[in-house]
């Protein structure tokens with residue numbers, strides 16, 4: 027015959043059992059501890075928390091590669107990438123640039139973004155002499171700290187992406203200022219450079235015009 031447990035009758039016994047076993051662990055439940063920032067008279071400085079040992083670094087925040095995070099060598103801005111500017115890096119740079127920078131700076135970097143048409147100050151073109159001569163780290167630096175009325179994008183753009191954008195701006199500069207002399211000797215241009223009609227808002231790419239008969243074949 028199965029043993030039937032009458033809960034109503036067993037209840038006081040269960041209660042006693044719980045009380046007795048819980049009682050055994052009472053000193054584990056009530057432990058001496060300090061609330062955060064509470065004062066203590068145990069240590070001579072009256073802080074309950076100890077200061078971290080000198081030189082302690084928060085995990086994941088060592089930032090030992092300072093050039094990667096600052097683009098600076100001492101106080102000077104560096105003119106090299108902290109990692110190779112591969113096609114993937116430039117693709118990533120283009121994607122980020124088109125999302126974050128192009129609304130103001132325009133897709134080709136001429137400062138013809140959409141936002142300046144609504145009253146924000148027009149940024150300078152990246153293709154002026156002064157900005158063509160700045161070291162590549164300068165773009166990282168402006169992105170990290172802002173410049174004039176331009177806010178910084180340190181919170182929105184991770185350091186690696188800031189470098190990708192910097193590399194892409196260099197590519198834009200090259201693209202807008204390339205001459206026949208930039209073509210390696212003996213190499214032919216497979217097709218004439220497209221003629222663009224800039225429709226001016228920068229929110230969209232300039233429209234390519236249909237190549238006319240005279241521009242077909244070898245570039246002029």
Ligand code: HEC
Pocket residue numbers: 123126127128129130131141146147148149150164165168169173174175176177179183191
């Ligand atoms: C909200 C609009 C806006 C966005 C978005 C923006 N910029 Fe700018 N940027 C400006 C303006 C305006 C200036 C000129 C600031 C001034 O002269 O006060 C400027 C200037 C610059 C300059 C030139 C500094 C100089 O020496 O003249 C660089 C380089 C630059 N921006 C890079 C970037 C990059 C890279 C991004 C994207 C991560 C970006 N900007 C996003 C508005 C913007």
